[in-house]
Structures are given as structure tokens and as C-alpha cells.
Amino acid sequence: MVERGESTQGESERTDWDVIVIGGGPAGSTAARYVAEGGRDVLVIDGRESIGSPLQCGELVPTNDEMRRLCPDVPDLDDLLQTPERAISLRMSEMHLVPPSGKPLRYPFEGLMLNRVAHDEWLVELAKSKGAEYLTSARVESVEGERVVLRDGREFSARVIVGAGGHNDPLRRSHWNESSLKIPVKFVLMNGDFGDAVELHFGGMAPGGYAWMFPKSGGANIGVGIQNKFAKGRSLNLFTEDFVGRYSGEITFTGAGSLPMSGTIDSFVKGNHLLVGDAAGMVLPSNGAGITIAMIGGRIAGKAIVAHLDSGASLHEYEAEWKRQMGAVMRNSKRSFRIGSWIMRLPDWVLNLAFNPLTKPFVWRFVTCRKPFFIY
Ligand SMILES: Cc1cc2nc3c(=O)[nH]c(=O)nc-3n(C[C@H](O)[C@H](O)[C@H](O)COP(=O)(O)OP(=O)(O)OC[C@H]3O[C@@H](n4cnc5c(N)ncnc54)[C@H](O)[C@@H]3O)c2cc1C
Secondary structure (H helix, E strand, C coil), rough: CCCCCCEEECCCCCCCEEEECCCHHHHHHHHHHHHHHHHCEEEEEEECCCCCCCCCCCCCCHHHHHHHHHHCCCCHHHCCCCCCCCHHEEEEEEEECCCCCCCCCCEEEEEEECCCCHHHHHHHHHHHHCEEECCCCCCCCEECEEEEECCCEEEEEEEEEEEECHHCCCCHHCCCCCCCEEEEEEEEEECCCCCCCEECCCCCCCCEEEEEEEEEEEEEEEEECCCCHHHCCCEEEEEEEEHHHCCCCCEEEEEEEEEECCCCCCCCCCCCCCCCCHHHCCCCCCCEEEHHHHHHHHHHHHHHHHHHHCCCCCCCCHHHHHHHHHHHHHHHHHHHHHHHHHHHCCCCHHHHHHCCCHHHHHHHHHCCCCCCCCCC
16 A cells, blocks of 8 residues: 555555546646645656656746735745745846847846756655655556546546646546647756846747746756747747857757647636646746746645535636636736737837837736736
């Protein structure tokens, strides 16, 4: 029998659980943490041998104070977002939004550059400390009703099943028709000294998306995301080579991934199945923030599941609570992305004109998911 909080590495004898979570990233581990804290048995199943590795991230999150400003309706952020020092690479105090001219608009911004791998490992530890159990190196093939089938043929069952498998989650793939716009992303880690301002670049160097340079301790995380339909046949590899080539230093790691950028899907709940994090489209499309938002979704889902199992509360309370906490932020972010996608298709010289001291406050409101105009 598997002990509470133990990592089972593929040999769990127990097959029947209150809750199974597919994927132990920020969304899944946070959901599991709150389900376990509520006294329910939960098994997290992840295809990776070591959750968090290999790195697929720009590694930037806002500080908790910045999160309170960005997401004012989310309560108790300090309880949710407990980032240990070992998972922090560098503290940032400024963000530069950079048009093609290279002349940035500068904003105060409190951010944390993470060691993302250590961060995700910590979230696993936290969930285990509350009693969640993990089965790693185990890929979920399919889900039907209360049954979860692994690629190696093993089967598990649970009263509630959570899809937290990221942008390609198996539950989302098989049970939801809605599609999300996915932006392919490539990035590198580079050694060197890159200052202490986060840079987001917009324009022809990343058509329909953006490029970033996020300093870390002793280096930087540098990457590009594009919308292929605006790329005129040019590959993401070439855009990445060009952008990374602007910086000098030794490249120590190259990674790639995909970001769902059309915002949340219509419904996160179908019967006893729930989606959370990237699987539900929770990345904020106007700035690509996904880690903290996945954790907000994970906490709401975890608590709603416990209420459902304890007292029969509807699982749809998860969606209702998400809308109370994040509805306005997500709506504004989706709108900003739609307008931004149109603006970013304009020639670079127009963008250079658009990024000026007069538009500076409006540009910031776009990126930080507020209504672009105070009355709009
Ligand atoms: C290149 C890149 C850069 C990014 N930069 C940032 C950034 O700087 N800041 C930020 O906030 N966000 C960033 N994001 C977004 C952020 O990484 C995601 O929003 C966040 O990881 C979502 O968490 P999640 O738990 O929903 O999914 P994930 O972190 O993707 O976790 C999903 C987990 O599910 C597992 N899994 C998937 N399928 C299966 C299966 N069939 N069976 C079992 N397990 C499965 C995976 O192994 C994985 O561990 C970036 C994303 C990318 C791709």
C-alpha cells in the first residue's frame, strides 16, 4: 500500500481514489494540494520522470504584491503563492516594453525570475506534505467516466478527474471540442550579465506574438513566440536565431513549447471531469502569464472538489468562483490580445510611432489586463 505523500514511481497497488489529477505542473499540484488539505485522497499522475524537467518556460512571475494589483479579486495570495528562496533566481524592478526601434517604454514592475524547475519541484513537495500522492513516468492515454487508462495499460478510477496536463491535456483532447489558439515558442538560456529589467519586444521580430529577454542570476532566459499565420512562411527557428543573436553570451540550454493564447474556454466542467491551468486556457493572452494563473485556478478547483465530495456542492461552483476572482482580468486580457494582434500586424514604423510617451499608460493597461481606456 502506498503511503500518503509518497511518490509511487509506477508501482501503486491502489487503484481507486477520491480524485485523480492528470499532470503535476503548477495547476495540477496546486489542485492536489488543496484537495489533500481538505482531507480527500488524491493521486497525481504525470508522464514525466521528474516533474518540471525539462524546462519549458520564460520563468518570470509577478511578485505577490504585483499579483494583488493585477488580480485584485483573488484572496489570500500569500497562502497560495509561497515561493521559496531556492526557486528565485533574481528579483526584478522594471519592465521595458520595446517596439522595433529598440527605444523602450519603461515601467516599474516587481517580478521574480524563477528557477522554474526548482519551483515546480517545490509545488510537488508542498502537495505531498498535505498528503497528495504522485505516480510519475506514467502517461495517461484515455479517460472515460471514472476510469483513467495509462499508456502501459494500467487502470485507475476516481470520483472526480482533473485534467491539468497542459496545452495538450488528454482529457481536454478527448472530451472538449473547443480549440485554443496555440502559439509555438522557442527559447534559450544564455550566460552573461543582462541587467535587471525584464524586456518584452513587439513587432516584426515576433509577428502576432512577442519576444522576451528576462535576466537571471548570471544569465538570461531569451525567447520568441509567433503566430504562424502572420509569419509569411518564415520559421520560428529563424525568428529565434535573429532575436537571440542580438545578445551575446554562451547558450547553455535550448527549449521549446506551446502557449494557449486565446484565453479560457467556455466551460471547465463536464460531469465529474474538470480542466485547470493551460488545459482550460488559463494563460493571460496579453502577457503570456500562466504559472500564477494556473495556481489560482488550481486552488479554486481543489476547494470546489472538496466541497463537492463532502456536501454534494455542484462542481460548477469552480467555474462560478473562477469568474468571481478572475473573470474581469481574463476578459480584459482577451480583448487586449485581440486588439494587440491587429495592432502588431501594422508595419514596424507605425508601431514605433505607437509606442510613445503619450500612449505609455495605455500600452501598460493593455499588457496588465486592465481596460485600455478608463471608460471602455
Ligand atoms: C516556452 C514557454 C515560456 C513560458 N514563459 C512563461 C513565463 O515566463 N511566465 C509564466 O507565468 N508562464 C509562462 N509560460 C506558461 C506556463 O509555463 C504555463 O502556463 C504553466 O506551466 C501552466 O501550468 P499547467 O500546470 O497548466 O501545465 P504544465 O506546466 O504544462 O504541466 C502539465 C503537466 O502535465 C503532464 N502531462 C501532460 N500530458 C500528460 C499525460 N497524457 N499523462 C500524464 N501527464 C501528462 C506534463 O508532464 C506536465 O508535468 C510559458 C510557457 C512556455 C511553453
